[in-house]
Amino acid sequence: MKELSTKQSRILSFLHQFLDNKGYPPTIRDIVKGCKISSTSVVEYNLRALEQEGHIRRDREVSRGIELSGGRRIVRVPIIGSIAAGEPIPVPTSDTWGLEAMESLELTEELTRGKKEVYALKVKGTSMVDALINDGDLVLMQQVATAENGDMVAVWLKREKEATLKRFYLEPGRVRLQPDNEEMKPIYVDPEDVEIQGKVIGVIRKVE
Amino acid sequence: MKELSTKQSRILSFLHQFLDNKGYPPTIRDIVKGCKISSTSVVEYNLRALEQEGHIRRDREVSRGIELSGGRRIVRVPIIGSIAAGEPIPVPTSDTWGLEAMESLELTEELTRGKKEVYALKVKGTSMVDALINDGDLVLMQQVATAENGDMVAVWLKREKEATLKRFYLEPGRVRLQPDNEEMKPIYVDPEDVEIQGKVIGVIRKVE
DNA sequence: CCCCCTTTCGAACGCTTGTTCTAATAACGT
DNA sequence: ACGTTATTAGAACAAGCGTTCGAAAGGGGG
Missing domain, CATH: 1.10.10.10 (Winged helix-like DNA-binding domain superfamily/Winged helix DNA-binding domain)
Structure with missing residues (x-):
């Protein structure tokens, strides 16, 4: 050089x-x-x-x-829906991807870190405060099938009919879901009860 | 249209x-x-x-x-320092602005909303959890001298020697600093004790 | 000074590309 | 059916534009 x-x-x-x-x-x-x-x-x-x-x-x-050359790329991230405590988490399908009319978010690759299949969800309600996520926040998601220990994931708890964002730890006989907040206690659930919908790669909050 | x-x-x-x-x-x-x-x-x-x-x-x-048309512009936002409970908040000066070697963040104007004099601070420690801001988060700031009621501001509490991020409300004889978290109680301080360092216009968290 | 390499110069060639014009076709209300 | 407006076709023009080439001008190093 x-x-x-x-x-x-x-x-x-x-x-x-x-x-x-x-x-x-x-x-x-x-x-x-x-x-x-x-x-x-x-x-x-x-x-x-x-x-x-x-x-x-x-x-x-x-x-x-x-x-x-150089990462001046702009990525258009679709906002495919919202995430709330009592509603299922919308998962991207082939239908929802190409849609032009959809609301979207323009980000640099610095935020998506070059990953593909990134989408965003708007948080409704304050049920995710224990993960330090507020009403109106945008959650950047990557579509994945499985999660590894320590990943921040969006999960759907079938029995409780609740959507939540927590760190995922598979322990013997159970799954520990750890809030991203040291002051809060983890919750433990049956592995059969959790459905991983995506991996959280970022949170964006526009203030005011 | x-x-x-x-x-x-x-x-x-x-x-x-x-x-x-x-x-x-x-x-x-x-x-x-x-x-x-x-x-x-x-x-x-x-x-x-x-x-x-x-x-x-x-x-x-x-x-x-x-x-x-539409803000596909990329803005380079300097990360001029970090914000922590026991340390003063760094304020941008003419020195800190132009510096090329500084760490920076590439964002679209969608996040900065076209504002000028925007900079970023990295949050150290978990002292801002009551404002739903975690260790390692990036806080997008706009340099302002005064704040209006309801603004989310970075303030330096002189007496307590503490930096914090709260919503600002000037009430008769006192200032109410309201955490951006419904579960937390506000704190009240003497107007003489607060020093407004900037307005928060966004929070960015990169997960994992 | 001479050799070798980098950089500059000016012109010319030929494909590219925005524009324009006329005519044809579709869409649509009356 | 009629007239009006919106849209499409195809071709042709003129300027725009990347490329190429031979020659010239520097610029060190021996």
Whole structure:
């Protein structure tokens, strides 16, 4: 990994600026004007170097075919429903995924940590306070079939007809569900009674 | 604000998909192929409608000159320190802002809601549990001098030498600090004792 | 000074792409 | 059925745009 020449870093910052400003990448001739370079082939030359170093990705023969490398990705996370104490937890199906009309949340990959099959649930009611989750909070979920010990999961307790968010520990003959709050006591349930609906990977609270 | 035709919403979602995928907007002919439309002028026609409705912004005569409206902007929020019970709350100064080496958080404007002067604090310890905030949580803050009743604020209690996050209510002769948790009781303090350090606009918890 | 490498220059070629125009077709209320 | 408006077709134009190429200009190191 070499370091960039002054011209290359000027081009790179111009790319960021242009993209932030206009919403689409510049043409080579835009870069010529923006960076006060004299010829398109000079830009082509340095662009090739920037691509080599991995700072950008180019689609050849395509106008404005420049993509900035680096996790500036935005992920659209669907809010597929709400989670409340007395109602079953909605689980994503093929139907619910593609739907465009659905409410959604725009996040960076920093929050989803690159995981796929991420969705969100809106918390209704204050029944999850022992997991430090409030009414109106958004819970980021990853669709999983099984959980490992220590995972924060969304479970449906069949007998109690309750949805809850707790840390999952499989112990001999029973399941311990530990609230994410040191002051609260865990609850113990029959393994047959728990239905794991997803893994919690984050909580987002918008205040006010 | 009319509603979109099926073709228009299909174009719109194709725009999102293409942009997420490639990092730059599609050409009109890309849309023709991607949405199985028969002619470029049909796309032009519907694009014009989408622009009219404010869903996109176009730069005429410019290839791929389509920008999606709506806050797909990414904001870099600096994590300027941590907040704990026994330590003062760090307040952003001109020094702390521009620093590049600092740890930071990449968020969409959906979370910061377009506000400026937003920073983040990492919560150390479990002293904020009564505000439903856990050890390790990130608190999104907006720098403000004064607070209004009902605002969720970060305050420094001079006498107790404690930092805490509560809802702020100025009452006759005293300040009521109400935890964001119905099960907890408020605390009352002398107005002289409170120092408002910022307004909480969000909480982010990464689980596991 | 000479050799080798990097960088710059300017022009030209040819595909790409937004736009426009005319005509045709569908949708729809009266 | 009629007229009006919305939508679609297809083609063609002109400017936009990435690419290429040969040559020239630096720029160290021996």
